[in-house]
Amino acid sequence: MGLGELFQVAFDWQFEFEKVGLIPQKTMTATFPTRVNWKPPHERRLKMNFDGACDLKNGLSGLGVIFRDSQGVMKGAMAVPQVRKLPSRSVESLSLLHGLRFGLHVGFLSIEVEGDTLSVINSFDDLSYEGHIIDEVKSLVQSFNSCSGHFVKREGNGVAHRLAKEALKISQPFLCLESGPDWPHQCVNMDFQCEV
Known part of the structure; x- marks a missing residue:
């Protein structure tokens, strides 16, 4: 079994366990890193x-x-x-x-x-x-x-x-x-x- 097939089997099992309530369902939320930019100083500085x-x-x-x-x-x-x-x-x-x-x-x-x-x-x-x-x-x-x-x-x-x-x-x-x-x-x- 290849890595891709193994991943798919694991994903399917996780889905089945979530469906029957053996593990809680996870909500997927995308988080994006916030960009840090240079910020100007106060006036006259x-x-x-x-x-x-x-x-x-x-x-x-x-x-x-x-x-x-x-x-x-x-x-x-x-x-x-x-x-x-x-x-x-x-x-x-x-x-x-x-x-x-x-x-x-x-x-x-x-x-x-x-x-x-x-x-x-x-x-x-x-x-x-x-x-x-x-x-x-x-x-x-x-x-x-x-x-x-x-x-x-x-x-x-x-x-x-x-x-x-x-x-x-x-x-x-x-x-x-x-x-x-x-x-x-x-x-x-x-x-x-x-x-x-």
């Missing part, structure tokens, strides 16, 4: 999404950060390669750190921070976590007029993820403010259009 990527085979890490306004317009972006093998949490933490430094440097002082690594986002409030990267993050956060951290699923962090992946392919950091190559703008436009 920018949203900073950050992500990290690792290429364990080649010992590389990449940091990706994107800043967008409440209209979804890119205000700044960076893709920074790291030539060393690091744990993924360290890569995510470095991405957050570099993003905050970049934001302060260019004057983005009211930001909402989103990342897809819950443990790094929770470190905003977790004073017990030790580590020089997170200690510096906590210190930098005090320099902003307004800075809050939020967890977002990977699907809502797509542009930062793409920037982190691109960082694995380059040898020098890529930084831009509003203008820059077309590909980051195209990523932002595609990402934001999913929300509208």
Whole structure:
């Protein structure tokens, strides 16, 4: 008996048992996963999404950060390669750190921070976590007029993820403010259009 025939026999038996009341009937309901899209920040604030990527085979890490306004317009972006093998949490933490430094440097002082690594986002409030990267993050956060951290699923962090992946392919950091190559703008436009 083949697998298809076995499946059909099992299905028929289940139907018969349900019909005579030996097992309760199951109602089939279709569930579809909900899509998580990027959501704009509050007015007069920018949203900073950050992500990290690792290429364990080649010992590389990449940091990706994107800043967008409440209209979804890119205000700044960076893709920074790291030539060393690091744990993924360290890569995510470095991405957050570099993003905050970049934001302060260019004057983005009211930001909402989103990342897809819950443990790094929770470190905003977790004073017990030790580590020089997170200690510096906590210190930098005090320099902003307004800075809050939020967890977002990977699907809502797509542009930062793409920037982190691109960082694995380059040898020098890529930084831009509003203008820059077309590909980051195209990523932002595609990402934001999913929300509208």
